[in-house]
Amino acid sequence: MLDSRFGIFGLLSDAGPVVLMVLSVLLSFSIISWAIIAFKFGYLRKSLRESKAFLDYFFEVYNVDKVFTESENFRHGSLPRVFRSGYIEYRALGDKVDIRQARARVARAVKREVNAENKRLSTLVPFLATVGNTAPFIGLFGTVWGIMNSFHNIGQTQSASLAAVAPGISEALIATAAGLAAAIPAVIGYNFFTQQIGIIERDLEEFSPEFVAAFINEP
């Protein structure tokens, strides 16, 4: 069906098994990368939006009980999650614990949630970096393999005319093109998500002490 008249697909139909394997690996990389990009984009955007709205509410009200009740509406935000974990720990203390011990325990709970949130935010993102770094090399491997075969054929035919060399090389170069096509969106996505995660992490580090102070100095 896909004979050589149909450009790239014709070349694909003539490609060897190694090149095809490389292309299938790159295709799966590309699919997973795009899935991660789409998933993370929605997740981080929601987290940022809800964190911002929660912070506005927190500084507006400054009553931890009210803020906790309101935080139920911000289920996907990182800051509301951290606040909730600190509040739960604070309420679990009871009245017998002195203020220094209470501060330390709440701070520990907040810190633990911040760490968990950081992990949650950066899940799957390193795969993008891996694809961005390795996909061009995998494609290059396919190209080198194809060119090796091409030169082998040239040696067999004892002809170095362009007509003899060009089809094999163009067939092999598809692998490099596929590697770049998989790597470029992955690198762009990785840089974007790293920057977004950095913003959320800075917020978490800055406002965690504020939360602890709000619990302990509760009126």
Next chain:
Amino acid sequence: MKKGQKLVSVEKKFSLWLVAAAAMHAVVFFLALYFQLWDSSQHLKPKIVSVSLVSLPGSGSAHQYSEEQGSSAAATPVPPVPPRATTHPPVVKKTVQEPLPEKPQPVAPKPVAVELPKKSPVELPKPKVVDKPTDLNKVLERLKQNVAKKTATQPQQPSATSLNKALANLQQKVKSDGQQTGSGSGGVRSSSSGSRSSAGKGVGGGGAADPYKAEIASIIQQNWAFSRQLLKNSYGMSVYVRINIVADGTIRQIVFDKRAPSEYLNNSVKKALEKSSPLPVLPKEEGGRDIWIGFMFTPEGIE
């Protein structure tokens, strides 16, 4: 429990995105395929005038061509050029499907022996000029039957002897020109008989003993750089092509009646014809008119 449920929901969401990404890739793939098909259909408008497996003799097509295109060539005789066509830059004026670049093509003699044309040229009856592709198949079948009949009725020996004569003439001519002939590796089957575009006359000339056709077949064969090993599949790999030669030997038009599935083979044929232009000057018997000659290129015979 809650964390487990959250994890499951996150995994579900991610697998949904995974399916969406796979679907997106499939859509992009099919769009690219569709675009290429559409693009190829835009570029490959079949401008088929008539189809002949072997040649395009007769007055019908010749007359039409000479009226449409070749009248100027017939009216103004071109000064003769030296017979070794490959030493001159080609002046291909028109190609049906792809434009031929004009560039000097000095031909180095190749270390391959000239092979005999495998099919003996057969004289064909006057073909009809068919404009529709559906009619072309009928004409094709009819021509095949005619060729089969003629080859069955004609004894093999005379055509072989005449072919030998033609080759002997050719060799003498080549020797007299002082040029070396290499050993060919081609599978060019000069299966043409003379299709003389005689501006209405339509003399069905040519044949097995036509030294001119044998000579141009050998020139094209020498200029044909093709390797069968580069084809993964040789099934159905044949190119039917006919060329319009004006009086001075210039190939004016190249018509691909049937293209091979491999662009490599098609391009190699095209380049061989480009390289071979201008061919030797037409013999005087042609009367300064242009002629159509058909060839079939297959990968067979090349090892």
